[in-house]
Amino acid sequence: MAQKKALISGITGQDGSYLLEFLLAKGYEVHGIVRRVALEDPEHRLSRIVAFQDKVHLHPASLESYASIHQVAVKVRPDECYHLAAQSFVSYSFDDEFSTLNTNINGTHFMLSAIKNTNPDCRVYFAGSSEMFGKVEEIPQTERTRFHPRSTYGISKVAGFDLTRNYREAYGLHASSGILFNHESPRRGFEFVTRKISSGVAQIVAGRQKGLRLGNLDAQRDWGHAREYVEAMWMMLQQPEPDDYVIATGETHTVLEFVSEAFGCVGLDYRDYVTTDPVLFRPAEVSILLGDPAKAKAILGWQPRTTFKDLVREMVEADCVALGVGNAVRS
Ligand code: NDP
Ligand code: GDR
DSSP: OOOOEEEEESTTSHHHHHHHHHHHHTTOEEEEEEOHHHHHOHHHHTGGGGGGTTTSEEEEOOTTOHHHHHHHHHHHOOSEEEEOOSOOOHHHHHHOHHHHHIIIIIHHHHHHHHHHHHOTTOEEEEEEEGGGTOSOSSSSBOTTSOOOOOSHHHHHHHHHHHHHHHHHHHHOOOEEEEEEOOEEOTTSOTTSHHHHHHHHHHHHHTTSOSOEEESOSSOEEOOEEHHHHHHHHHHHHTSSSOOEEEEOOSOOEEHHHHHHHHHHHTTOOGGGTEEEOGGGSOSSOOOBOOBOOHHIIIIIOOOOOOOHHHHHHHHHHHHHHHTTOGGGSOO
């Protein structure tokens, strides 16, 4: 059988890097869309995928330009396309609504349109989000729960979700959306709360930081491991029919629980280090997310494997090791 070709947008991000690794192991020829500046500054901008640089084909293109994405689609002619690129930081979307909407909505529209116009048999994955549920209308959230987004980020993902469904219904594209709940790893960006906490713990242990300032500690999230969530993306595209799936652990924890667990990994009491700052609270918060992954389990055969405790420990340990204080992590 001919080698399958995959095209990933957002390949430099947390999920893109794990997906790249996963698809290479499956024998795919992997192509990635990156910003032109990334190719000029690989040390910083390609840091998550540097180990695979000689195995991946990178193409400069802009999410703001249909023409540039069209060109890549013509050149690569992928069998599968994973659209992961987005302004993904919810908090930032309150500061810059316009660029969040432009990047996330137009970027998704351009990708879908370019694939439809150049490779209509290509299967497409869209990175939807539990942020679409926002002010949740039921607990737990399923594929049938109504959306009520609370940020322009969430709104942009609802628009992307609707566009993806419309390309499926109107043009027969094999396009699926994953409604992924929060997923983390040692490759998580430092701006997200889990990595801010794990790296903060490591900085404190290393004597480089005295305390940790956080926002809303009562928010509840359903946190899983990114490595497992990218497998679900691939599984969706192997199905005979396109569809939408919730990917979650089915467990929810407060930010405070994450904090307590993370400091506990190095034998510290978080109360000696953590303060809250109202500046870090969001104008409209998503208070609780809890996903029901029953459909993904039944149809895709997907199940989460990493426990909450193991996830926290892996992140804290990785950050401590990076700062030379790995021995502080309790066995
Ligand atoms: P990251 O923030 O780690 O990665 C985002 C990627 O998008 C990066 O490769 C980034 O490129 C790229 N990107 C951002 N803006 C632009 C732009 N204007 N033009 C081109 N590329 C751009 O996100 P994750 O890997 O965590 O998430 C992947 C996708 O899944 C995102 O769409 C996110 O919204 C969604 N999602 C994530 C969840 C999570 O918990 N991680 C949960 C649900 C959905 P660069 O490196 O150049 O900035
Ligand atoms: P989220 O992730 O908004 O859920 O979006 P984030 O880690 O930023 O926030 C989770 C919760 O923690 C609270 N919080 C803080 N958050 C940050 N970033 N920094 C803080 O100091 C802090 N203190 C408390 C937040 O208020 C929030 O309730 C992530 C992203 O990956 C999205 O792209 C993705 O779609 C969703 O997960 C599912």
